[in-house]
Amino acid sequence: MLELASNKGERSADPALDTSPLAIRGLTVSYGQKPAVFSVDMTVRPGRMTAIIGPNGAGKSTLLKAALGIVKPLSGQVRVFGQPLDAMRARIAYVPQRASVDWDFPTRVIDVVMMGLYRELGLLGRVLGRHRARALDCLDRVGMKDFALRQIGQLSGGQQQRVFLARALAQGADLYLLDEPFAGVDAATEKAIISVLKGLRAEGKTVVVVHHDLATVRDYFDDVFLIATRKVAEGPVETTFTAETLQATYGGRLATAQVDQLSQALG
Numbered sequence: 001m002l003e004l005a006s007n008k009g010e011r012s013a014d015p016a017l018d019t020s021p022l023a024i025r026g027l028t029v030s031y032g033q034k035p036a037v038f039s040v041d042m043t044v045r046p047g048r049m050t051a052i053i054g055p056n057g058a059g060k061s062t063l064l065k066a067a068l069g070i071v072k073p074l075s076g077q078v079r080v081f082g083q084p085l086d087a088m089r090a091r092i093a094y095v096p097q098r099a100s101v102d103w104d105f106p107t108r109v110i111d112v113v114m115m116g117l118y119r120e121l122g123l124l125g126r127v128l129g130r131h132r133a134r135a136l137d138c139l140d141r142v143g144m145k146d147f148a149l150r151q152i153g154q155l156s157g158g159q160q161q162r163v164f165l166a167r168a169l170a171q172g173a174d175l176y177l178l179d180e181p182f183a184g185v186d187a188a189t190e191k192a193i194i195s196v197l198k199g200l201r202a203e204g205k206t207v208v209v210v211h212h213d214l215a216t217v218r219d220y221f222d223d224v225f226l227i228a229t230r231k232v233a234e235g236p237v238e239t240t241f242t243a244e245t246l247q248a249t250y251g252g253r254l255a256t257a258q259v260d261q262l263s264q265a266l267g
């Protein structure tokens, strides 16, 4: 990976690289010939909730995966709280897209949440009462405590999503990256998830969400990052989530339902 950053201890010419919870510079990712993400810069602001939005195939998930080191970029740089990603993994929690998870894997809900504690436990660490109590507390925060002993595969999509959020909470991270947490969930689950995310923000944590529903962007988020393979715009929702930037992001690719959402969202 191309490294443009300063050496340790030296301040870079780009101050956000030293301070932002997540700063990405010049990121290009390609699965084949055609880049999925091209030359993207992103600066996430601390203690804010940021929505990543853009049409299908715009590179939103790829951007998150590259930020987490799950996919390898062709070029570019990722800094997490001013450090290279590897040094900061414990401070990032990730909730993947529900569709990308094998839900037939025979695991109880409580064990999924305990996976969030694995850095603390180590591979052979003994699970103590306090670990179990913390996992149950995280399940409680997402309204899933009563399901602790169920098999994960037996839950509804919304319930599974809540459990994955509980796993992220158990990790006690400072930066939360979520890939479409509201996709295919019911209204009650959406409300529960957004309330947990707002709670994290109130604690000073930073939350970044790949989001599809244009109608809720203004309600839910502080900042927005618009992407269509390249970055289109980023900044506060009030000034950045506009008809012009949306037009530039979606072009003619807005489905009728999205046009409706958009006109609602923009009043």
Ligand SMILES: Nc1ncnc2c1ncn2[C@@H]1O[C@H](COP(=O)(O)OP(=O)(O)OP(=O)(O)O)[C@@H](O)[C@H]1O
Pocket: 031, 032, 036, 054, 055, 056, 057, 058, 059, 060, 061, 062, 063
């Ligand atoms: N593992 C992969 N192998 C090959 N191509 C991929 C892979 N993952 C994604 N792509 C391609 O990269 C591009 C960006 O995909 P990505 O999933 O990042 O977009 P997205 O904005 O998250 O889309 P969606 O809103 O549909 O989830 C798409 O053209 C997609 O087909």
